[in-house]
Amino acid sequence: MKQLLGFIRKEFRHIFRDPRTMIILFGIPIVQLLLFGYVITTEIKDAHIAILDKSNDEVTREITHKLLSSGYFKLDAMLDNDGQIDNIFRKGNIKEVVVFQQDFGKKLERDGKADVQVIADASDPNTAQLLSNYTNAIVQDYLQKKFINYHIPYEIKPQVRMLFNESLKGAFMYVPGTMALILIIISAMMTSITIVREKEMGTMEILLVSPLKSHHIIIGKVTPYLILSVINAITIVVLGNLVFGVPVRGSLILLMFVVILYIMLALSLGILISTIAASQFSAMFVSIMALMLPTMLLSGFIYPIDNMPVVLQVLSNIMPARWFIEAVKAVMLKGVGAGYIWKQLLIMTGMTAVFLVISMKKFKLRLE
Amino acid sequence: MMISVENIEKKYGEVKALRGVSLDVKEGELFGLIGPDGAGKTSLIRILVTLLKPDAGSATVNQLDVVDDFRKLRKQLGYMPGRFSLYPDLSVEENMNFFATVFGTTIEENYDLVKDIYQQIEPFKERLAGRLSGGMKQKLALSCALIHAPKVLILDEPTTGVDAVSRKEFWEMLKRLQKMGITIFVSTPYMDEANLCDRVALIQDGNILTIDTPEKVTQSFAHKLWAIRSDNMYLCIHHLREHPEAESVFGFGEYLHVTWKNQEMQAEEMMNYLTGLGHTNVEVKETEPGIEDVFMDLMQKHDS
Numbered sequence: 130m131k132q133l134l135g136f137i138r139k140e141f142r143h144i145f146r147d148p149r150t151m152i153i154l155f156g157i158p159i160v161q162l163l164l165f166g167y168v169i170t171t172e173i174k175d176a177h178i179a180i181l182d183k184s185n186d187e188v189t190r191e192i193t194h195k196l197l198s199s200g201y202f203k204l205d206a207m208l209d210n211d212g213q214i215d216n217i218f219r220k221g222n223i224k225e226v227v228v229f230q231q232d233f234g235k236k237l238e239r240d241g242k243a244d245v246q247v248i249a250d251a252s253d254p255n256t257a258q259l260l261s262n263y264t265n266a267i268v269q270d271y272l273q274k275k276f277i278n279y280h281i282p283y284e285i286k287p288q289v290r291m292l293f294n295e296s297l298k299g300a301f302m303y304v305p306g307t308m309a310l311i312l313i314i315i316s317a318m319m320t321s322i323t324i325v326r327e328k329e330m331g332t333m334e335i336l337l338v339s340p341l342k343s344h345h346i347i348i349g350k351v352t353p354y355l356i357l358s359v360i361n362a363i364t365i366v367v368l369g370n371l372v373f374g375v376p377v378r379g380s381l382i383l384l385m386f387v388v389i390l391y392i393m394l395a396l397s398l399g400i401l402i403s404t405i406a407a408s409q410f411s412a413m414f415v416s417i418m419a420l421m422l423p424t425m426l427l428s429g430f431i432y433p434i435d436n437m438p439v440v441l442q443v444l445s446n447i448m449p450a451r452w453f454i455e456a457v458k459a460v461m462l463k464g465v466g467a468g469y470i471w472k473q474l475l476i477m478t479g480m481t482a483v484f485l486v487i488s489m490k491k492f493k494l495r496l497e
Numbered sequence: 498m499m500i501s502v503e504n505i506e507k508k509y510g511e512v513k514a515l516r517g518v519s520l521d522v523k524e525g526e527l528f529g530l531i532g533p534d535g536a537g538k539t540s541l542i543r544i545l546v547t548l549l550k551p552d553a554g555s556a557t558v559n560q561l562d563v564v565d566d567f568r569k570l571r572k573q574l575g576y577m578p579g580r581f582s583l584y585p586d587l588s589v590e591e592n593m594n595f596f597a598t599v600f601g602t603t604i605e606e607n608y609d610l611v612k613d614i615y616q617q618i619e620p621f622k623e624r625l626a627g628r629l630s631g632g633m634k635q636k637l638a639l640s641c642a643l644i645h646a647p648k649v650l651i652l653d654e655p656t657t658g659v660d661a662v663s664r665k666e667f668w669e670m671l672k673r674l675q676k677m678g679i680t681i682f683v684s685t686p687y688m689d690e691a692n693l694c695d696r697v698a699l700i701q702d703g704n705i706l707t708i709d710t711p712e713k714v715t716q717s718f719a720h721k722l723w724a725i726r727s728d729n730m731y732l733c734i735h736h737l738r739e740h741p742e743a744e745s746v747f748g749f750g751e752y753l754h755v756t757w758k759n760q761e762m763q764a765e766e767m768m769n770y771l772t773g774l775g776h777t778n779v780e781v782k783e784t785e786p787g788i789e790d791v792f793m794d795l796m797q798k799h800d801s
Contacts, residue, residue, distance in 0.1 A: 135598030139587065146586045331582035335641075338546050338576045339599045340568075494567075496548045 132341060136349030143323065144353055153319065158311045158361050159368065165303040166373050173201045173259050178225040179217055181208040186234035188275075192245075195271050196227065201263050218250055225249045225260045293462040300373030305457040306430035308365045309450035312388070313395045313424055316358050318416035320351050320399030325412040334496065343492045351396045355389075362388040366461075378464030387460060387470070390477050391453040397484035398449070404491040424450040452476045499524045499649060499680040500545065504554035507540050507703075514540040516703040517554065522682055522696075527675045529694030530684040531788070537703040538684040539579060542653045545682065546576045559648055572600075575647030575679075579654045581634050585627025589618055589637055592626050593644060600645035610677065611640045614670055632663030639670065650674065652683045656690065668693045688789040699792055706795040711788060718786035718794060720744070721760050724752040725767060727776035736774050747793055752780075754790055 144150050178196070182189050196202050205223055208214065217223050228246040230236070237243040247264050249257035294301040324347075327333040336346055366384070369375040377384060398420070406412035425431060427441060428450035434442055445451050456473040459465045467474070500522035507515040514537045522528040530538050543549040545558055547567035556563045561570040583592045593615070597603050608615075618636050621629065626637060635655055642650065652671075656664045668690065675681055683694070691697045692711045699706040699714070707714060727733045730748070737746045737755055744756045755767075764781045771779045 132599055132601060135595055139584070139591070139595045142587055142591065143584070330584075331578055331580050332584060334548060334578045335576065335582050335596070336599070337548060338571050338574060339596070340572045340601065341599055495550060496543060 133345055133349055136341070136345060137352050140323070140349055140353045144357070150319065154315060154357055154361070158307075158315070158365060161311060162304070162307045162365055162368055163372070165307050166300045166369075173256070173263055175203045176201060176224045176256070176260055177205045177222050178202045178227060178260075179206040179208050179214075179223050180204065181211070181214065181226060181228045183231045184229045184233035184235075186232075188234035188237060188243075189229040191275075192229075192268060192271055193227075195267055196264065199263070199267055201260075214248060218248075223250065224253075224256060225264065227264060298373065298375075300369065300375050301462060302430075304365065304369035304373065304375045305454050305461065306428070306450075308362060308388070308457065309391070309428060309430060309453050310421065310424050311365065312358055312362060312392055312453075313398070313420050313450060314416070315361060316351075316354055316392050316395030317399035317402060317420055318413060320354050320396055321402035321406060321412040321416055322409050323354075324350055324400065324403035325406050325409050328407075329409055337494065337496070343489070343494060347400055347488075347492070351400065354399075355392055355396060358392045358395075359385070359389060362392070375461065377461050379460035380466065383467055384457065384460045386467075387453065387456045387474070390474065390481070391449065394449050394453075394477050394481040394484070397481050397488060400488040401484050401491070404488050404493070423448055427451070428454055430454060449477065449480055498522065498557075499526070500528075500556070500558050500682060502541070502545070502554070502556045505541065505544060505551045505556055506553040507537075507544065507549065508552050514703055515544075515551070518700070518703070518705055519554075520698050520705060520708055522680060524680055525675065525678055527671060527681045527693075527695045528683070529691055529697040530682065530700060531686075531688060531691050531697050531792075532684075532700035533686055536700045538686075538700060539653055540703075541700075542651055542682075542684055546574055546651055547571060572645075573648050575642040575645070575650040577638050577642040577650075577652040577655055579657065581638060583626050583634070583638055583641060586625060588623055588625055589629070590622040592637060592641060593622075596641040597644045602645050604644065607644055607646045610646055610674075611643050613673055614643070615640045631659050632666070635659055635663065635667055636670075639667075643674070647679070649680045649682065652681070654684055654686065656685060656687065664690075688787065688792060691788040697788070699788075699795060701792075701796050701799065704799065706792070706799060714788060714791050715786050718791050720756040720786075720794075721762075722784050722786045722790060723755045723757075723764070723767065723781060724749075724784040725755050725771075725779070725781050726752050727771055727779045729776060732774075733771065733776060736771060736776070740770060745793065745797060747790075749789065752784075754784070754793075756794075 144154070180193055182193065197204050202225075206217060208217065208226070211228075214226050214228075217226065226248045228248065230244040230246070233243045233245070245268060247261050249261050251257040291297055327336065362385075366377060370377065399416070402412055402415050402419075406415055427434075427437075427445045428448045429445065430450065434445050434451070437445065452473040456470040456477075459470050463469075498521045500520075502518055502520045505515050505518045506513070518537070518541060530541065532538055540549065544551050544556060544563060547563050547570055550564055558570055559573055561573070563570060584595070587595065593604055604611075614636050618629070618633050618640070621633065626634065629637060639655070642652075656667055659667065671681055671683065672693070691714070694711060696708065696710050697714060698708040707717070709717070725733070725737065730753070734746055734748065734753060737743050737753065742757050742759050742762060744758045746753055746755050764783075767781045768779050
């Protein structure tokens with residue numbers, strides 16, 4: 130026990146004395162969370178648009194006013210003729226042009242029908258889709274309020290409610306995802322690197338010849354990273370709450386349990402990588418190639434699993450992050466109890482056990 | 498016997514590192530394993546300290562088998578690997594403390610043993626190990642290897658890359674440790690260090706060439722040995738090797754060491770031969786063979 134404590138103390142010294150390790154441990158998580166939260170957002174805010182109002186009557190002015198006061202759109206230019214549309218898109222700033230046909234208000238009153246054309250820059254298809262939907266919704270909303278007495282014979286009005294994330298905030302998705310990504314990088318990459326570093330520096334030779342047992346070395350190596358990763362996870366949850374308003378609706382203890390289980394899983398992966406990798410560089414390479422990219426792409430963090438080709442859907446089952454993200458979302462956003470996420474917990478426990486057994490078997494008591 | 502090695506063989510893929518090595522080291526002995534780089538010294542040492550398994554043969558250290566009893570043995574061994582294997586980002590004291598804790602002891606407990614060595618680096622105990630000079634690093638590594646009072650100390654080329662003064666100091670430390678009753682097994686590529694050992698084994702290409710005291714090893718040299726020099730050493734080697742009676746010609750510092758097939762060969766004859774070929778300032782004298790001469794000789798015999 131004393132040996133183990135001595136080992137852990139030594140490990141903490143390595144971490145605190147290496148500026149690069151400190152940056153990776155504490156700088157990257159915060160930067161990454163803020164980046165994901167702010168930059169990669171799917172919400173529309175102040176999109177630049179132009180308006181070509183061929184009618185310029187009361188109705189079109191009111192609709193224009195509604196569009197611009199919604200907060201989603203910002204007017205860049207009022208156009209005079211159709212010829213300008215092409216040009217203004219090519220300049221690149223404008224995402225959408227709204228064109229009101231001639232005598233828009235009159236036609237609406239007379240025929241009960243008028244045309245408004247929405248042209249969007251679909252070089253970014255997601256944004257184009259979103260913008261046109263928003264525009265459409267605002268126009269519809271205006272009409273309904275304006276002609277409240279006007280009776281449409283048959284009408285289905287869906288009442289949509291977005292459960293668990295009423296305002297469709299992207300951060301609700303990115304906070305659990307970032308947590309999955311950061312914890313696996315820190316836990317798996319850093320532990321594999323630190324174990325391989327001992328091999329590379331030759332200190333592993335002395336550790337092996339000492340009375341230390343292999344589990345002493347492994348536990349001593351991972352304990353500091355377990356503690357630091359838990360601190361990291363708490364930082365992310367707190368930051369997510371304070372900066373992006375992501376709530377923790379379920380039990381905090383259950384959330385921490387899920388987090389710790391996932392960290393253990395990542396640590397055991399790190400140990401496994403360290404038994405395979407021969408150099409610090411290859412440990413880092415394997416960690417990034419095998420963990421970071423698949424975690425980002427296949428875990429449902431950025432792209433929904435249901436929309437993937439079947440092969441990738443099957444593959445996503447072996448991504449530890451997939452189960453973690455499911456469990457964390459359930460606890461944080463839906464506020465469920467352990468009974469609802471037992472499957473995810475079981476899978477993560479199983480994965481950890483498998484990785485640990487393989488690593489213990491592969492851990493060499495001698496030099497090769 | 499403190500260390501007993503019998504017919505050890507070790508292969509790395511197709512390369513044979515050890516081809517049937519046997520040797521014995523008595524308790525309390527300072528034993529030197531001497532040979533050039535790639536001779537198999539590190540392989541043999543790693544087998545003795547339980548880091549490698551031999552492909553064939555067996556070895557015991559303090560009556561413990563290096564394969565079967567490796568756990569017990571690891572507690573009794575002091576091992577200092579070839580390259581500096583401490584933590585450069587920990588201070589001198591932290592390194593010492595760490596290794597003491599790992600072996601379940603404290604610096605204080607075995608202070609007597611390491612006192613002589615540790616006192617020399619104690620003034621720098623706050624300094625990070627990575628910032629120590631080569632000689633001081635070796636002293637720290639030795640202190641760390643001794644911290645658990647091992648019965649056997651096994652060192653792999655401890656003086657390689659260390660300056661001459663530190664090398665001398667280091668051997669003096671080994672001598673003092675030997676007096677405290679520790680058996681020491683040390684490998685080195687420096688032939689001149691052989692004379693500081695009680696007994697030496699010369700190793701080349703995975704074969705032991707000879708095992709004896711340094712005196713007896715040099716006495717075994719059967720030829721008259723001549724030291725020869727001239728102003729043009731490069732041509733001198735060529736010309737001497739061309740001489741039909743020449744047996745071996747090797748450069749040793751500022752002289753060439755030469756043996757002749759004909760033991761009756763006289764200095765005058767050699768002088769005349771070389772001056773006749775245009776050499777100036779020719780010097781010829783008889784000299785005492787050293788370990789290196791024996792080594793070269795044995796190597797040649799072994800190869801042929």
